[in-house]
Amino acid sequence: MDRIRPNISMAVIRRLPKYYRYLGDLMEKGITRISSKEFGRIMGFTASQIRQDLNCFGGFGQQGYGYNVKELREEIGNILGLNRRYNTIIVGAGNLGQAIANYSGFAEAGFILKGMFDINPRLIGISIRAVKIMDIDEMKGFIARENINVAIICTPKEGAQDVANRLVDAGIKAIWNFAPEDLNVPDDVIVENVYLSESLMVLAYLMNQ
């Protein structure tokens, strides 16, 4: 079904969600077709880059016509795996964990929040959006029982590696990590980091240039 995809660079992969987003915007405006030239103008990319990127995955365009917006969006959605569902837990139910639990973009990408975990007895038992916060000691059983695919780490730096170890032990293969720490996990476990303070420091840097 898919063409073989030999070593596509992360540079390309990280642009895919942006394409997906802009194609959604175009759809909302009722635009049904777009050329790489016009698409590039809107996104701030060169037309060449867009054609090059899309061609990593297949010839979605048509000469003399351009790209069909709806079709291309669906294709990219499938490439990104947005057509699947991922049973997800949040570990660390503090402010950030709760904000993520309430985050709507989350469900839109196919991630379904099934449970939350913490070590703080004050938090255990309460619910966020009908999702219960449980004791972290119940986590391993829950992951197996509820067929959890993804875990989101929202703990402080100190607890993060320990949580990661527990998750790996419980069979989790994908982690979205908000803790400011590079997690040590086996090669077959995927970690996608969101380093908020690093982003903030870059802002500080740019302000002083």
Added chain:
Amino acid sequence: MDRIRPNISMAVIRRLPKYYRYLGDLMEKGITRISSKEFGRIMGFTASQIRQDLNCFGGFGQQGYGYNVKELREEIGNILGLNRRYNTIIVGAGNLGQAIANYSGFAEAGFILKGMFDINPRLIGISIRAVKIMDIDEMKGFIARENINVAIICTPKEGAQDVANRLVDAGIKAIWNFAPEDLNVPDDVIVENVYLSESLMVLAYLMNQ
């Protein structure tokens, strides 16, 4: 004081916070000196890259010895502008805005939260960590009065560009943007984006490879 820094690439700049973080870890462990070789081993970079990166800003090392951990950390902190203070406001006081307000890494990078703004009457008037949520119509005056340097946008996609326009109008030159939208601002305004859903989509992609 600073040496002239001719066009340092964003690739280098985005690594600086990581150096800073690892140097902090080393300090906590009581390590006072480190070679590029060992530092590279710990961080997962080549020794060459570390020497190349650091040399963009100055010769911080010593032949036969390596780098002084404390000194190097301070130098990088200064390069990043962490020695300065930035008066900051949050616009959009929903779940994410409140989580960011409670985020500790924030103050550590020199960002001082002075106020929060929203359009929701239910939120206006309440306080998060002793910081009041105010009506967004009061924002422009507040920015001038309190000498605000930085604004954090935590609104939904729909309100983001309008908020950005108001911020630019009020003289703000640096924006940390969490809304899933590319903001249109004048060239002299810095925008650093945190695209959570894009990060999540990359995770989904990687899970399907």
Added chain:
DNA sequence: ACCACTTTGTTAAATAATTATCAATATATA
């Protein structure tokens, strides 16, 4: 003070990413 070893800063080489080019092919119009 000497010598073997370490390690930097810098330059060169290699690799990766982006942009330009263009033949091939489709569209749109008369």
Added chain:
DNA sequence: TATATATTGATAATTATTTAACAAAGTGGT
């Protein structure tokens, strides 16, 4: 149906980034 125009996909050229190599300079032990 013929023709001018638009646009892709692919390849080549260019630019950016990373890695390797090495002389110069310092360390540390004797």
